[in-house]
Amino acid sequence: MKQISTPFSKDLSSTLRAGDQVLLSGTIFTARDAAHKRLFDLMVKSERLPIDLHNQIIYYTGPTPAHPGKVIGSAGPTTSSRMDKYTPQLIEESGLSGIIGKGNRSDPVIEALKKYQCTYFAAVGGAGALLSMCIKKCEPVLYEDLGPEAIYKLGISEFPLIVAIDCLGNNLYLQEPLKYRKQ
Amino acid sequence: MRTIHFQTIVKAVNDLCIQAAYHLPADVLSSLQKSVLTEQSSNGRKILEQCIENANLAVSQHLPICQDTGFAVFFVTMGSELTISGGTLIQAINCGVQKGYREGYLRNSIVNDPLFDRKNTGDNTPAAITLDIVAGDKLSITILPKGGGCENMSALAMLKPSEAKAGVMDFVVNSVTRAGGNPCPPVIVGVGIGGTADKVSCLAKKALLRPVGSSNPDPRYDSLEKEILDRINMCGNGPQGLGGTTTALAVHIETYPCHIASLPVAVNLNCHAARQATVII
Numbered sequence A: 001m002k003q004i005s006t007p008f009s010k011d012l013s014s015t016l017r018a019g020d021q022v023l024l025s026g027t028i029f030t031a032r033d034a035a036h037k038r039l040f041d042l043m044v045k046s047e048r049l050p051i052d053l054h055n056q057i058i059y060y061t062g063p064t065p066a067h068p069g070k071v072i073g074s075a076g077p078t079t080s081s082r083m084d085k086y087t088p089q090l091i092e093e094s095g096l097s098g099i100i101g102k103g104n105r106s107d108p109v110i111e112a113l114k115k116y117q118c119t120y121f122a123a124v125g126g127a128g129a130l131l132s133m134c135i136k137k138c139e140p141v142l143y144e145d146l147g148p149e150a151i152y153k154l155g156i157s158e159f160p161l162i163v164a165i166d167c168l169g170n171n172l173y174l175q176e177p178l179k180y181r182k183q
Numbered sequence B: 001m002r003t004i005h006f007q008t009i010v011k012a013v014n015d016l017c018i019q020a021a022y023h024l025p026a027d028v029l030s031s032l033q034k035s036v037l038t039e040q041s042s043n044g045r046k047i048l049e050q051c052i053e054n055a056n057l058a059v060s061q062h063l064p065i066c067q068d069t070g071f072a073v074f075f076v077t078m079g080s081e082l083t084i085s086g087g088t089l090i091q092a093i094n095c096g097v098q099k100g101y102r103e104g105y106l107r108n109s110i111v112n113d114p115l116f117d118r119k120n121t122g123d124n125t126p127a128a129i130t131l132d133i134v135a136g137d138k139l140s141i142t143i144l145p146k147g148g149g150c151e152n153m154s155a156l157a158m159l160k161p162s163e164a165k166a167g168v169m170d171f172v173v174n175s176v177t178r179a180g181g182n183p184c185p186p187v188i189v190g191v192g193i194g195g196t197a198d199k200v201s202c203l204a205k206k207a208l209l210r211p212v213g214s215s216n217p218d219p220r221y222d223s224l225e226k227e228i229l230d231r232i233n234m235c236g237n238g239p240q241g242l243g244g245t246t247t248a249l250a251v252h253i254e255t256y257p258c259h260i261a262s263l264p265v266a267v268n269l270n271c272h273a274a275r276q277a278t279v280i281i
Helices: A033-044 A087-094 A107-115 A128-132 A144-149 A172-180 B006-022 B026-038 B042-060 B089-103 B161-179 B197-209 B219-233
Strands: A002-005 A021-030 A057-059 A098-101 A119-122 A135-142 A151-165 B002-005 B071-079 B082-085 B128-134 B139-146 B155-159 B187-195 B248-258 B263-270 B277-280
Touching (some): A033 A087, A087 A107, A107 A119, B006 B089, B006 B139, B006 B277, B026 B042, B026 B248, B089 B128, B139 B197, B155 B161, B155 B197, B161 B187, B161 B219, B187 B197, B187 B219, B197 B248, B219 B248
Parallel strands (some): A002 A021, A021 A057, A057 A098, B002 B082, B071 B128
Antiparallel strands (some): A021 A151, B187 B263
16 A cells, blocks of 8 residues: 655656555545536637646545535545546646546557556545545635536545556556456 | 324434434444455455445444435335325425535435436425335335436346346446446345346345345246356455456345346446445334
8 A cells, every 4th residue: 555645747657557555645626527528618619727727636536415514425436437538638738647437448648657657546426425534625626617527626534545557557457357357 | 903103203204313423333233243254355445444444433423324315215114004194105205305415414416317407306205205005004114315427327128038047147247337436336236037127127226125145036037146146246446446356235126027028137336335225113
């Protein structure tokens, strides 16, 4: 189990390998479908991104509302492939060095991960209560009108992750099932 | 004729939404616990243990099991000797969803228009309701909050009758295998066979309601369920699609008569956070 803290430099990103178990602490940003579309539309128009994602990690999640007195509700990962259309350009233009989600990625995303030393982490989907316990701070930073799809800045402590696709293109979603396939 | 009041239904649906979001049914939890003992991948076992811990934490910390508290899908059976005063059944269910998602701190995940506006309705309505009228004077309401990740992996095939059992098996196994880690495996596989294109999709979803570990009353379909489950668990996807021998916890089949020209098959998956709750009024 590796302990890692943000900011997540590309040098650090490139030392991680698919299969590494990681406990991540520091600051990350949430963004899912609707926020990605807005960022993408800006990039298409060659406009400046309203958020600095250089050496940062994006977490694909849309949390449930916090109970009174609590930081956040349940907050597990959503399916990453829906962001595939937007991700290569976002990695290229923002300097993003890490992504947290669930499920396999498209070939263009994997090529961008390799080219820009970005690491793709998997969190356990459907474990939103468990993951929420590792979130210590939550503040909206952009697109608040999107509600659960807004961009939130999260302060996290020992957030459990697996490196699913590393900067060399090693991919657990392709490699691991083969070890257990019997047909 | 028995009469129940609109507000009685609103209150019942409010409670169902909250109960389903926070309490994983005992049959699903027990099946996850059994799978830890048989899973061959150490990573897979660790993921299954996290799924179990998550379900326990949801109760002890009062957090929804999953942040995707779903489309509010309902299966309702209403006795023909029952009337509702103060409003309609559909209105009452939608009012209950509005209230339950607000009071339960559940996520609103519905957009008003699928293609153009995509604006959040802000209260998780409208619900998706399947209604059956039966004999008697009772009202049975089941909620199956359905997450987008697993629902997006649904599949439908209008097979030729000559494709028979082998065609059905291949289609179901391939649908689950292709879904990879997206539907949050280990999944429960709902299979509909027969009817029409719309009917078979409903059957596949209804199949998810059967308790995990229960048998199909028809021995032929019971053995088909077991055969399909074994084949799915040989695909290697495992928990979260990250490798292993527990890709599915159960396969449930629902059937209906069909046209002489048709063999419709539908697959509807439920994630390991397979939530549902029922009330009978």
